[in-house]
Amino acid sequence: MIYTVTLNPALDYYCTVESLKLGETNRCIREALIGGGKGINVSLMLAQLKVPTTALGFAAGFTGEELIRQLQAQAITADFIRCEKGQTRINVKISAEEETEINGRGPAVSAAEREALLEKIRGIHPQDTLVLSGNVPPTLPESIYEQILSQLEDPSIRVVVDAEGNLLKKTLRFHPFLIKPNLAELRQMVSNPQASLEDQIQELRQLGAQHVLVSMGAEGSVLFAADGSVYRQLPLSGEMISTVGAGDSMVAGFLASLENQSASFEESLRWAAACGTATAFSRGIAQRKQVEALLKQIQIVELSGQMPKISFPL
Ligand SMILES: Nc1ncnc2c1ncn2[C@@H]1O[C@H](COP(=O)(O)OP(=O)(O)O)[C@@H](O)[C@H]1O
Numbered sequence: 001m002i003y004t005v006t007l008n009p010a011l012d013y014y015c016t017v018e019s020l021k022l023g024e025t026n027r028c029i030r031e032a033l034i035g036g037g038k039g040i041n042v043s044l045m046l047a048q049l050k051v052p053t054t055a056l057g058f059a060a061g062f063t064g065e066e067l068i069r070q071l072q073a074q075a076i077t078a079d080f081i082r083c084e085k086g087q088t089r090i091n092v093k094i095s096a097e098e099e100t101e102i103n104g105r106g107p108a109v110s111a112a113e114r115e116a117l118l119e120k121i122r123g124i125h126p127q128d129t130l131v132l133s134g135n136v137p138p139t140l141p142e143s144i145y146e147q148i149l150s151q152l153e154d155p156s157i158r159v160v161v162d163a164e165g166n167l168l169k170k171t172l173r174f175h176p177f178l179i180k181p182n183l184a185e186l187r188q189m190v191s192n193p194q195a196s197l198e199d200q201i202q203e204l205r206q207l208g209a210q211h212v213l214v215s216m217g218a219e220g221s222v223l224f225a226a227d228g229s230v231y232r233q234l235p236l237s238g239e240m241i242s243t244v245g246a247g248d249s250m251v252a253g254f255l256a257s258l259e260n261q262s263a264s265f266e267e268s269l270r271w272a273a274a275c276g277t278a279t280a281f282s283r284g285i286a287q288r289k290q291v292e293a294l295l296k297q298i299q300i301v302e303l304s305g306q307m308p309k310i311s312f313p314l
Pocket residue numbers: 181182214215216217218219220221233235236237238240243244245246247248250273276277280
């Protein structure tokens with residue numbers, strides 16, 4: 001079973017305005033309110049790919065109930081700890097000339113509620129996959145992911161972490177199976193953000209990372225597999241609608257491919273890229289048929305033995 005943990009899930013309020021004018025009343029030409037948060041998005045994409053997941057995390061207030069309702073409508077097991085104070089945040093995603101996001105803070109999680117979630121995570125079985133994704137609500141310590149990982153006794157539990165800065169960096173000593181930084185997140189974690197991509201990945205390896213999937217938005221992605229091989233995904237051109245959840249979709253695609261025991265790294269990256277790209281070309285998480293339509297178009301180049309020369313848009 002794949003368990004996704006979203007400590008600070010959200011309802012994502014997508015709105016499209018023709019042109020965003022700060023300091024003025026802007027009117028949407030399109031809007032939608034869709035359950036999100038990084039782990040939730042991983043579960044939503046995996047549901048599209050017919051891979052069962054259990055979504056864990058905290059939910060609060062009427063927004064939390066709506067989030068759970070949406071997950072259940074997609075046949076995702078939503079096993080959330082209900083928080084008494086505050087409400088699940090609403091994150092605003094504005095599409096205009098460019099994308100603008102305003103993410104909320106999230107509910108107050110009490111010590112008892114935190115312990116109840118840790119208890120649930122202790123129930124995860126050997127061979128299961130645990131995906132830790134996204135930000136944490138303000139009342140939880142930054143060490144929460146470390147707390148979660150230090151209580152996992154079975155090394156066969158496959159851990160995936162997708163978070164920013166120290167939240168991610170401090171989990172590396174637990175040797176996560178997969179991390180998926182985007183370029184900005186990668187730079188936040190390394191001692192020298194101007195260093196070559198090779199040196200940046202090397203630094204993360206030394207800290208304990210196994211597979212590192214670097215997503216680069218419209219530039220595609222690069223998979224640095226744990227065995228040292230490197231694969232570059234060439235980007236597809238198409239109409240970008242919203243990149244919200246594109247990175248989460250990549251994580252889901254990668255994990256879904258592993259359900260097929262014989263999947264090669266190339267195949268896993270192809271699935272990851274098809275899912276990420278399909279979501280970037282959709283509003284919300286893409287549907288399976290969109291992923292399948294892109295799968296054949298994704299081009300992967302093996303770069304083993306040589307590190308990719310990628311000039312970052314610094
Ligand atoms: N504008 C785009 N055009 C083509 N592919 C895209 C675009 N934006 C995202 N993607 C695909 O989705 C993946 C994840 O997107 P990215 O924005 O890097 O993730 P995140 O949401 O974590 O920042 C990219 O690696 C790429 O494969």
